[in-house]
Amino acid sequence: MSVWEDIVGQKGAVGIFQAAAVSARELRQTDKDGGDSGSLARKMSQAWLITGPPGAGRSVAALAFAAALQCEDSQIAGCGCCPGCQRVLKNTHPDVKVVTTERLIIKMEEIASLVTLAQQAPAGGKWRVILLEDADRMVERTSNLLLKAIEEPPPRTVWLLCTTQPGDVLPTIRSRCRHVALVTPPVSQVAELLVEKEGADPVTARRAAALSQCHIGVAKSLVRDETELARRHDILLSAVTTSSVAQAVLLAQKLVEAAKTDASERAAKKDQAELDELHRSLGYGQEGSRLPPALKAQETALKADQKRRATRYVRDSLDRVLLNLLGFYRDVYLLQSGAKVPLINVDLSQTIDSVAQGSTPQRTLRRLDAIRTARRRLAANVTPLLTMEAMMMDLRQ
Numbered sequence: 001m002s003v004w005e006d007i008v009g010q011k012g013a014v015g016i017f018q019a020a021a022v023s024a025r026e027l028r029q030t031d032k033d034g035g036d037s038g039s040l041a042r043k044m045s046q047a048w049l050i051t052g053p054p055g056a057g058r059s060v061a062a063l064a065f066a067a068a069l070q071c072e073d074s075q076i077a078g079c080g081c082c083p084g085c086q087r088v089l090k091n092t093h094p095d096v097k098v099v100t101t102e103r104l105i106i107k108m109e110e111i112a113s114l115v116t117l118a119q120q121a122p123a124g125g126k127w128r129v130i131l132l133e134d135a136d137r138m139v140e141r142t143s144n145l146l147l148k149a150i151e152e153p154p155p156r157t158v159w160l161l162c163t164t165q166p167g168d169v170l171p172t173i174r175s176r177c178r179h180v181a182l183v184t185p186p187v188s189q190v191a192e193l194l195v196e197k198e199g200a201d202p203v204t205a206r207r208a209a210a211l212s213q214c215h216i217g218v219a220k221s222l223v224r225d226e227t228e229l230a231r232r233h234d235i236l237l238s239a240v241t242t243s244s245v246a247q248a249v250l251l252a253q254k255l256v257e258a259a260k261t262d263a264s265e266r267a268a269k270k271d272q273a274e275l276d277e278l279h280r281s282l283g284y285g286q287e288g289s290r291l292p293p294a295l296k297a298q299e300t301a302l303k304a305d306q307k308r309r310a311t312r313y314v315r316d317s318l319d320r321v322l323l324n325l326l327g328f329y330r331d332v333y334l335l336q337s338g339a340k341v342p343l344i345n346v347d348l349s350q351t352i353d354s355v356a357q358g359s360t361p362q363r364t365l366r367r368l369d370a371i372r373t374a375r376r377r378l379a380a381n382v383t384p385l386l387t388m389e390a391m392m393m394d395l396r397q
C-alpha cells in the first residue's frame with residue numbers, strides 16, 4: 001500500500017511528486033547536518049501549481065504528496081500506513097491545512113489567515129503544507145497577497161495550489177510555482193478503479209467511466225446510484241429532441257428547477273449542522289441558556305455564506321448537465337465525420353444516429369459552441385435561467 005495507489009492514470013505527475021518527496025527528506029537531513037542543500041532545494045519546490053481537468057483527481061494527488069512529505073517510514077516516502085500518512089489522508093494532521101472552498105470566491109481574510117499560518121514552523125518538524133483546492137477563486141487583490149507569501153516562504157512551508165488550468169492564476173503566481181499537469185485518465189483505468197474500490201461489475205464500471213468522460217467523482221456516483229444513470233439519460237434525451245421554442249423554454253426552466261432542488265437537498269444537511277454547531281459554540285441551546293447578543297450577527301454571516309454556497313451548488317449541477325450535452329454532441333460529430341472512436345454515450349447510440357443523420361457536422365459544431373458559451377456564462381455568474389434558455393434555443397432541432 002502507498003499513498004499513490006488512489007491516483008488513477010497519472011504516472012508522470014506521480015513520478016514528479018515521488019522524486020520531490022525524496023529530495024524533501026534529503027534536504028531536511030542535509031540541513032540538519034549543516035551541508036550544502038542548494039541542488040536538493042531545486043528539486044523540492046516550496047510552491048506547486050497542480051492543474052488538471054475536473055475529476056482527474058487534483059486534490060487526491062495533492063493530498064498524497066502532502067502525506068509523502070509527512071511520512072515517517074524510513075524506506076518509502078508515502079507508505080500510506082504510518083501515523084504521518086494516515087493523519088494527512090484523514091485530514092487530521094496538524095501541519096497540513098487543506099482549504100476547500102464551497103463559495104464562489106475565496107475571501108481576502110481567509111488568505112490573510114493562511115499567510116499568517118504559513119509563517120509558523122511545522123509542529124512535527126517536517127513541513128507545513130497548505131493545500132488550496134480552488135486557487136482560481138479569488139480576486140486580484142487577494143491573489144497579490146498570496147503571491148507575496150509564495151515569494152518568500154519560511155524554509156519549511158510548502159504551498160500546493162490546485163486549479164483547472166495554469167491560466168486560471170495570475171502569471172506572477174504561475175511563474176513562482178512548479179507546475180504539474182494531470183491528464184484525463186483513460187477509461188480502462190477509471191473502470192478498474194470502480195471495480196476495485198466501489199465493487200462495481202466490470203460492464204457497469206466501463207459504462208460509468210465512459211459516460212462520466214473519466215470524471216472520477218461522477219463515475220463513482222453513477223455506479224453507486226442507478227437512478228442517477230436513468231436521470232441523466234432522461235435529461236439528455238429531452239434536451240436533444242426539443243424542437244419548438246416553447247419546449248426549449250420549458251426545458252430550460254425544468255433544468256434550472258431540478259438543479260435548485262438538487263442543490264438545496266445537498267445543502268440542507270450541511271446548513272443545519274453548521275447552524276447547530278454555531279449555536280453550540282455560542283452556548284445557546286443548552287439548558288437554561290439565554291440567546292447571546294452576538295448570536296444574531298454571527299448567524300446572519302453564516303446564512304449569507306450558506307446562500308453563496310447554494311448558488312455554487314446550482315451552477316455545479318447545471319455544469320454537469322452541460323458536460324453531458326457536450327459528450328452527446330461530441331459523439332454525434334464523431335459519427336458525422338466518420339472517426340473510428342468509441343462513443344461516450346453507448347446507451348444512446350440510436351438517438352446519436354438519428355441526430356447525426358438529421359443534421360450536418362457544421363450544425364453540430366455550432367451546437368457544441370452554444371454549450372461552451374453557456375458554460376462560460378455560468379462561470380461568469382450570468383443568471384442560470386437566461387443562460388440555459390439561450391442555449392436550449394440554439395440546440396433546437
Ligand SMILES: [Zn+2]
Pocket residue numbers: 070071072073077078079080081082083084085086
Ligand atoms: Zn507513511
